Amino acid sequence: MKTPLLRHPMRFFTLLMAVALLGTSCSKDKDDKKDSGFPRTVTVEYKVSSNSGLNKADIMFTNETLGETDINDAAIPFNKKVEIKxxxxxxxxxxxxSFVGGNLKLEIIVNGKSVAAQEFNSNSTTSGIVSHSFVR
Structure with missing residues (x-):
């Protein structure tokens, strides 16, 4: 059984991500220049998987309104596509x-191209965060 205290690490990671993204600057590849400029609409796909048999996790992602969607006990593998203006x-x-040990792979795909992916492993609570910045 989860208590509110166990959910605080996700909120803390989200806050850290938001602060880090505000101060992040990225260089652009020539391929990225065609996808630059504002306004524009992008298709974002979020994927969560596990190669250790985890079958559920708490998941939070940036939604189409640039707010947060929080899903408790989401089935893994998890896949969600949103369009963001x-x-x-x-x-x-x-x-x-996940409040048990194992492996979680998190991936963000923008317009069909993987822009952030990382695996997280733990023998107890498994958690992680990946992010991507859209810049001029």
Whole structure:
């Protein structure tokens, strides 16, 4: 049984992600220049998977209004696509947490291209966060 105290790490990670994204600057590849400028609409896909048999996790992601969607006990593998209208530089993120040990892979895909992916492993509580910034 989860208590509100166990959910605070996800909120803390989200806050850290937001602060880090505000101060992040990125260089652009030539391929990225065609996808730059504002306003524009992007298709964002969030994926959470596990190769250790985890079958559920708490997931939080940036939604189509640039707010947060929080899903408790989401089935893994998890896959969600949203369209986001960008009017200015902004950061998006994906957080996953399981209150048992194992492996979680988090990935953000923008317009069909993987822009952030990382695996997180733990023998107890497994959690992680990945993020991506849209810049000029």
């Amino acid at each position: 960008l009017t200015e530089p902004v950061g998006i993120g994906l957080t996953g947490a």
